[in-house]
Amino acid sequence: MARTSPRRSNGRRSPWAAAALIGIGLLITGGVYAGASAAMAATTDTQVASALTVEDGKRLFQANCATCHGLDLQGSADGPSLYGVGELAVEFQVATGRMPMAMQGPQAPQKPVQFTEDQILAMAAYVQTQAPGPTFPDDETIDGEGDVARGAELFRINCAMCHNVAAAGGALTEGKYAPALHTTSALHMYAAMVTGPQNMPVFNDLNLTTEDKRDIISALLFLQENESPGGFSLGSLGPVSEGLFIWVFGIGALIAITVWITAKSN
Numbered sequence: 001m002a003r004t005s006p007r008r009s010n011g012r013r014s015p016w017a018a019a020a021l022i023g024i025g026l027l028i029t030g031g032v033y034a035g036a037s038a039a040m041a042a043t044t045d046t047q048v049a050s051a052l053t054v055e056d057g058k059r060l061f062q063a064n065c066a067t068c069h070g071l072d073l074q075g076s077a078d079g080p081s082l083y084g085v086g087e088l089a090v091e092f093q094v095a096t097g098r099m100p101m102a103m104q105g106p107q108a109p110q111k112p113v114q115f116t117e118d119q120i121l122a123m124a125a126y127v128q129t130q131a132p133g134p135t136f137p138d139d140e141t142i143d144g145e146g147d148v149a150r151g152a153e154l155f156r157i158n159c160a161m162c163h164n165v166a167a168a169g170g171a172l173t174e175g176k177y178a179p180a181l182h183t184t185s186a187l188h189m190y191a192a193m194v195t196g197p198q199n200m201p202v203f204n205d206l207n208l209t210t211e212d213k214r215d216i217i218s219a220l221l222f223l224q225e226n227e228s229p230g231g232f233s234l235g236s237l238g239p240v241s242e243g244l245f246i247w248v249f250g251i252g253a254l255i256a257i258t259v260w261i262t263a264k265s266n
Helices: 015-048 055-065 085-094 115-128 146-159 186-195 210-225 238-265
Strands: none
Touching: 055 115, 085 115, 085 186, 146 210, 186 210
């Protein structure tokens, strides 16, 4: 009797199997490609940023600043000359977002910074090569380790009439104002004293020595690191905000209590 061998069934794959395999392959390939692209982009960005030169700063300046300040830094009707301002002023104005200026006005307000730190330093270096001026201070000058008490006294004498004794800022004439210094970096405090941005006067070494500037910076950093010991600072505006608080809440509460007592007695 002939032996019949069992017939092997030819299993059919589901029509979705091929599609699933292709999809998985595409996902893996796409993920690998995206990861490799991101790594290469990060490496490229770092290399480009760290390789910025004075020539790069020149191109950035011509593209973003020359419209107002002129191709040769000579200034125009829309912007002052930059001769003699130096790299410190450029770093201050651009790193605080004041420049490029969005529109003409009484004062350039702070806004989000539009350039990276390396781009700012490249533009500053370019201006320094064309129009030398104040440069960056030594680390010791802005280390915050000066005499805080002496710095607070110097600040009250030279700066408080505009910036407020608690460095809370204040209004000036013709729509101008002195900004609050509660978040200002030590470098920008020094730059403001040396370069005199906006309406601020220049404090050279005849007005305030380097040691004086260090003490003032130390006092301001101390204010930033220590909260108001009296509780709510009310904007650190002194009698104005304190008196307003008393009138609105204190006398308002007394009136409310008086009305309540009268209503209960009736």
